[in-house]
Amino acid sequence: MAKSKASKTRTRIDILRAVIDKECTAPICQESGTCRHEGEKDAARHMLGRLLEKLKEAAGDEREERARMWAEIYERGYDSHGNTYHQGSKYRAGQSMKERAAGIRADIKMARRAGKAPLVQEGKGLVSQALETYRFDPVGEAPDQITFRVRIGAGYGSIRIGVDNIPQEWGWIAEEVVDYRGEKAIRWRRTKALAGLEAELKAIGEAYNADHGSNSMTDLFMKAFYVFVESDDPATLARRAEREREIRERRA
Template sequence: MTKSKASKTRTRIDALRAVIEKECTAPTCRESGTCRHEGEKEAARHMLSRLLEKLKDAAGDEREERAQMWADIYERGYDSHGNTYRMGAKYRSGQSMKERAAGIRADIKMARKAGKTPLVQEGPGLVSQALETYRFDPIGEAPEQIKFRVRIGAGYGSIHIGIDNIPQEWGWIAEEVTDYKGGKVTRWRRTQALKDLEAELKSVGEAYNADHGSNTMTDCFAKAFIVFVDSDDPETLAWRAEYERKRRGRRA
């Protein structure tokens, strides 16, 4: 069987070390007190040094190639086997779920604050662009009465971003439809403004997330966590209010 390149290299290293470490037993060298094989050992030391240096450089090149390969995979979001990879801009390895939830809260708070802050006039015809990134941000532009909540889901595998106090006329469109019994019922669908707000909140949460190789074809889910954006339509809110009223009545 033909030896591999790595196997041949290991054999050469072992042979050179054997020459370097071998104790000289030649009678002439012992009688003279000077080993005439020292030159051979010195040559072996130099050769071993050069060989190890080449191996070190090769290993370094391999690490760089692998780092570049993974950088390319994360940039396009998937590998050649259909596994998806993504790393959010604010994702940090080892970060706790509490830290991620706190970061999401801080980002939402900043967006709300910046959305209400007027642009600063710095001089004739000059306007500061420091807060312009939030000028058309759905979070900052959402109605003032809307409240946001961020909580960690059961099992620490998800983060839920809730939207409360949504103005009905701003967030929902009522549609009269016919149900399977032939009766008329109201169905609520989101306005484009609410859809934009939910998409922006989702992106805020995903900035702290990472996907390490999920593949839906094999039911493999390797995300750091799952981001949910929750909002209740008027019908759901009315049902919750009625349920809470009955619950309090039973406890009274």
């Protein structure tokens, strides 16, 4: 089998090092006390230096090429094998789940604070006294009574963002449907405003996340963690309130 270019280069390096390190045993050199082959050693040292420099340059080119390739993969989100890659703007390797959850809480708190700043009239348009990026932010402009919860899920594999105290008329639309028994029932559907709020909360969480090559087709999951946004519709809240009432009555 023919040797590769890299293999041939390594062989030449080994030969040159052997020439440089070999002790001269020629009788004439030992008798005179001066090695007549020192010029060969100098030539070998010079050639070895050139080869090592070429290897260093080639390694640098390879690192740059790999960096460029991975930058393209992260930009489009997947590689040629269908593995998905993503790195959020606030993701930091080695960051603990507690630190990530704290960062998400701080971002939500900042959005709420900025959203409460009044809009003032200047000329023909409205100008916010808050940060410009939060002027029309779903989190900042959500109803004041809404509260948020950020907690780490079981097993430290997820972060769950809860949305509580949602005004029914703001967040939910009642639709009359026919259930599996053929009876009429009410199904609650999210309004556009609530869906937009949940999407923004998901984006806030994913900014701290990263995917290092997941592929659902092969059950390979390489995300740093999972982000879930949770909100309960009026029917779910009513069932929970009923269960809590029954529990209180049994304990009484």
